Amino acid sequence: xxxxxxxxxxxxxxxxxxxxxxxxxxxxxxxxxxxxxxxxxxxxxxxxxxxxxxxxxxxxxxxxxxxxxxxxxxxxxxxxxxxxxxxxxxxxxxxxxxxxxxxxxxxxxxxxxxxxxxxxxxxx
Numbered sequence: 001x002x003x004x005x006x007x008x009x010x011x012x013x014x015x016x017x018x019x020x021x022x023x024x025x026x027x028x029x030x031x032x033x034x035x036x037x038x039x040x041x042x043x044x045x046x047x048x049x050x051x052x053x054x055x056x057x058x059x060x061x062x063x064x065x066x067x068x069x070x071x072x073x074x075x076x077x078x079x080x081x082x083x084x085x086x087x088x089x090x091x092x093x094x095x096x097x098x099x100x101x102x103x104x105x106x107x108x109x110x111x112x113x114x115x116x117x118x119x120x121x122x123x124x
Contacts, residue, residue: 071098 016024028034048056078097086093104110 086097
């Protein structure tokens with residue numbers, strides 16, 4: 001059994017007492033669904049790229065966090081018929097709404113101008 005290092009003074013972790021640790025380990029040992037891995041277990045392990053390459057590829061293809069966000073999350077109320085019309089077009093309906101609004105902004109040549117909030121203070 002590995003001994004726990006003494007916690008640092010500034011640590012907020014609460015370590016179990018030796019008695020609690022003993023009960024925890026006894027519970028783990030009594031659980032038939034878990035065991036401590038042996039050297040043989042580790043030797044039999046294979047990388048995910050060998051055992052489940054298709055799953056690994058799906059994970060790699062999934063979209064991650066944007067490095068430079070180009071859109072801002074917001075909440076907007078739309079008429080039910082407008083929302084249903086876009087949703088009926090299938091996946092990507094939110095992007096289509098965004099594109100239609102972009103086209104409208106370009107067509108009307110709308111410019112971003114800050115609103116005044118209070119005396120001489122622009123809105124954020």
